[in-house]
Amino acid sequence: xxxxxxADHKRFTAQGKEFVFLTGTGTIFELEPESPAGSVLDHxxxxxxFTQSDLFTLVQGTDRxxxxxxxxxxxGHVLIDERAPAREQPEYPADTxxxxxVLHVTRACNLMCRYxxxxxxxxxxFSSASMDRAVARQAVDFLFDNSGNLPALVLVxxxxxxxxxxxxxxxxxxxxxxxxxxxxxxxxxxxxxxGTILTDKVIAFIREHxxxxxxxIDGTRAAHDRxxxxxxxxxxxxxILPGVKRLLDTGTAKPVVARxxxxxxxxxxxxxxxxxxxxxFAEAGFSPVTxxxxxxxxxxxxxxxxxxxxxxxxxxxxxxxxxxxxxGFTNLVDLLVNLHEGEVRHYPCGAGMGMFSVDPxxxxxxxxxxTHDQAAHMGDVFNGFNRTKLAGFRKDAGLSNKKPCQxxxxxxxxxxxxxxxxxxxxxxxxxxxxxxxxxxxxxxxxGLNAYARLAKEAPAFLDNLSLARGHEPLPESII
Ligand code: SF4
Ligand code: SF4
Numbered sequence: 001x002x003x004x005x006x007a008d009h010k011r012f013t014a015q016g017k018e019f020v021f022l023t024g025t026g027t028i029f030e031l032e033p034e035s036p037a038g039s040v041l042d043h044x045x046x047x048x049x050f051t052q053s054d055l056f057t058l059v060q061g062t063d064r065x066x067x068x069x070x071x072x073x074x075x076g077h078v079l080i081d082e083r084a085p086a087r088e089q090p091e092y093p094a095d096t097x098x099x100x101x102v103l104h105v106t107r108a109c110n111l112m113c114r115y116x117x118x119x120x121x122x123x124x125x126f127s128s129a130s131m132d133r134a135v136a137r138q139a140v141d142f143l144f145d146n147s148g149n150l151p152a153l154v155l156v157x158x159x160x161x162x163x164x165x166x167x168x169x170x171x172x173x174x175x176x177x178x179x180x181x182x183x184x185x186x187x188x189x190x191x192x193x194x195g196t197i198l199t200d201k202v203i204a205f206i207r208e209h210x211x212x213x214x215x216x217i218d219g220t221r222a223a224h225d226r227x228x229x230x231x232x233x234x235x236x237x238x239x240i241l242p243g244v245k246r247l248l249d250t251g252t253a254k255p256v257v258a259r260x261x262x263x264x265x266x267x268x269x270x271x272x273x274x275x276x277x278x279x280x281f282a283e284a285g286f287s288p289v290t291x292x293x294x295x296x297x298x299x300x301x302x303x304x305x306x307x308x309x310x311x312x313x314x315x316x317x318x319x320x321x322x323x324x325x326x327x328g329f330t331n332l333v334d335l336l337v338n339l340h341e342g343e344v345r346h347y348p349c350g351a352g353m354g355m356f357s358v359d360p361x362x363x364x365x366x367x368x369x370x371t372h373d374q375a376a377h378m379g380d381v382f383n384g385f386n387r388t389k390l391a392g393f394r395k396d397a398g399l400s401n402k403k404p405c406q407x408x409x410x411x412x413x414x415x416x417x418x419x420x421x422x423x424x425x426x427x428x429x430x431x432x433x434x435x436x437x438x439x440x441x442x443x444x445x446x447g448l449n450a451y452a453r454l455a456k457e458a459p460a461f462l463d464n465l466s467l468a469r470g471h472e473p474l475p476e477s478i479i
Contacts, residue, residue: 003049003082004074006041010409014452021448023412025077026342028451036061036069037078051084085400090346092353093396094387097148100355101139102368105168106130107360109160111194111236115263115265115289115296116226117227131360136172137383139358142381144179152186157211158357158368163197166205173209176218191203192216192259193230196236198243203250210253215244215281217258219272227263227296248280255282257330262295262306263289268318269309277328278454285330286310290369290421303439310443314450321454321461335447337469338413340462345415346399352378352390352419366393369420375429376419396430405432410441 002042008023011031018031020041031038036059042051043058056066073079108128109116131139142157147153155176157169170416173189180187191214206213217240218224225235248256258281260272269286276284288298288306298306310331317327347353351367358364359371362381370376378393399405416422417433418438425435433440454462 001348004079005049005082008079014449019452023409024203026344083102097150098146099155101143101149102158102357105158106165106173111230129360133364195240195244198247212254213256220275258284259287266305283328283330319449339451340466345410348415402432
């Protein structure tokens with residue numbers, strides 16, 4: 001290899017020590033003070049070409065030591081061929097198997113949350129269509145038929161409020177269980193609910209079928225009731241609390257997680273998290289609302305407030321982890337697991353890859369938040385995928401086709417960000433979310449810092465975190 005270049009990377013410090021995060025491989029390593037590798041990295045920006053003899057003039061030591069360094073840096077992918085692309089675009093054949101289908105078992109909802117993305121922007125919710133048995137069965141068949149050799153599949157029940165269509169859920173599970181038994185594959189279930197219909201009977205059913213539950217709840221009573229209200233305007237916190245507590249107190253096969261939507265103003269995240277964990281949730285994840293209504297979006301100032309609070313919570317997470325205690329702060333847990341497993345993403349999420357969403361009529365869409373968007377419509381469960389459109393999406397959405405993201409050190413984690421948000425903020429599902437680059441980089445840097453501290457002082461904690469996550473075939477976070 002004549003000419004090499006320094007791979008895309010990020011240098012950062014944690015606890016006074018310096019570390020390097022290599023974007024192309026997802027590797028993190030410590031840089032010893034005055035280390036020769038540090039001099040090489042100091043030599044130039046990522047992407048600048050140089051030769052082996054340039055390197056030999058840069059560092060101190062015998063020729064043998066210099067040769068060993070050269071070999072190590074190449075083997076560690078710190079130095080790469082100058083012609084190498086920042087990352088290869090993986091080849092995804094047209095029949096890439098799917099492992100997750102999100103079923104919109106009904107569009108109907110008994111709440112009318114003010115920020116809801118099922119709102120058409122005029123304050124009117126979309127149709128209240130429900131899925132029927134024929135569509136649900138066909139969707140299950142479609143999942144199995146398109147799952148290739150994958151051994152474990154996931155069905156997610158979503159809405160509207162999915163528990164408004166309980167008979168369909170129960171029939172679909174019975175059908176899918178039978179199908180799984182006949183195929184030798186495993187199937188598991190998940191559901192996102194607004195918590196209004198958690199009767200004893202429903203909870204027993206959730207337990208029996210080991211359904212992984214996500215409850216949409218926005219924190220304390222005051223935070224929750226700001227926007228999560230019934231159509232008549234009345235608040236919902238006190239209505240959902242008894243059922244939610246029953247669900248949490250009864251104990252389910254899988255940890256129950258809370259999903260908090262942040263709109264207009266961030267509020268006190270720490271207080272919300274503490275409240276939700278006190279209630280008995282295993283974890284809570286916080287997401288800024290994605291809506292075309294500017295009044296609900298978090299503005300730049302509020303996003304900065306959010307980052308500050310995320311950083312404080314991350315510090316708390318690390319302090320607790322060092323005492324072998326777990327803080328159920330989903331946003332950081334996901335990021336740490338991602339870093340620990342060295343995941344290098346070419347796509348921001350599983351939407352349109354292993355995961356699709358099915359609308360009540362059987363239409364196949366990229367994900368649960370895009371079931372109203374024709375650009376995300378990729379066929380239907382009766383006639384199959386529109387392969388040409390899907391192939392075009394996969395090509396255009398891949399990181400190597402996102403020009404502004406080339407050379408970005410955060411790309412292997414961000415990969416351009418959520419398609420739904422890009423559609424709203426950038427005008428195209430496959431555009432990178434350039435409006436939030438600075439924010440996401442700062443957040444990833446916070447994660448890197450937490451990761452490096454834990455990797456030095458509590459590596460087993462990271463292993464356990466990873467074990468507790470990725471080894472159940474759970475879907476992408478269903479939000
Ligand atoms: S959207 Fe921004 S932060 Fe994300 S990969 Fe692209 S350039 Fe980097
Ligand atoms: S990150 Fe965005 S595009 Fe991906 S599944 Fe979530 S909402 Fe859909």
